[in-house]
């Protein structure tokens with residue numbers, strides 16, 4: 001589209017900016033509570049809220065507190081909550097068996113949340129890193145992160161989460177073929193309505209640092225994730241990954257991280273027109289919080305502006321640690 005602009009002074013583009021009423025009237029994009037998915041960190045124990053130093057305002061929560069968060073999400077109108085487990089180093093193994101234990105922390109939390117706050121959709125993370133002694137998202141065999149053997153584990157993990165009542169499965173591991181394997185397993189187990197929101201274009205990013213502290217993966221991880229997560233220099237590959245995941249049965253797709261990858265969000269939405277999400281990751285959250293705490297930016301304004309940017313880029317929603325804070329502002 002080529003905008004028609006008359007010459008000055010026939011056209012004065014400031015006319016539609018002159019009052020709040022006109023600005024509201026011509027605004028193209030807006031952020032709503034409906035757009036938010038709230039990622040939370042869970043851990044074992046009772047009555048625990050353990051602050052995460054690199055993510056001010058975010059804490060690891062025991063199941064009872066996660067349930068309270070889900071009720072808060074329900075009250076605020078946040079449509080979905082996404083669970084990330086902090087796993088005790090003692091349960092991490094090379095075979096990652098805890099990942100598909102029907103009574104692991106994630107699965108117990110899903111049940112508790114579905115029981116207490118049924119209107120909130122529960123999204124999960126499917127990747128082996130919280131359970132892997134090597135800290136990687138896939139099995140490590142002779143130093144290689146192996147693809148096909150990992151798929152079998154991801155399928156078991158998916159089915160255990162679906163059994164527990166998960167509404168949205170979020171494969172975040174970037175193995176090839178996982179969406180197809182998971183979709184086929186869900187269909188044959190009768191879980192026709194369990195949705196997959198695939199982390200389709202997930203980059204090997206420095207912005208995940210605080211998250212890895214939050215889930216206790218930093219210590220275990222040796223090396224980097226560059227053989228499975230994407231090279232930040234690539235964009236066409238993101239479209240191939242999205243197309244592949246859609247053809248394998250993903251219902252929704254995600255780009256991650258967020259702000260540094262808005263071009264990818266825009267290309268994905270304009271190319272495929274499917275439900276598209278971005279993950280405003282831990283490092284993005286930490287940077288905004290840190291600057292706000294120093295008085296260098298207005299934290300509230302910058303949080304809202306950064307989230308609106310995702311909408312403008314074409315995203316339908318955003319995973320963000322700001323979710324409850326921003327929902328309160330939007331509901332005011």
Ligand SMILES: NCc1[nH]cc(CCC(=O)O)c1CC(=O)O
Nearest residue numbers: 127129172207208211281282283
């Ligand atoms: N499967 C791992 C996973 N799932 C979500 C995040 C990052 C989220 C964030 O930084 O907020 C990561 C980190 C990683 O790939 O190392």
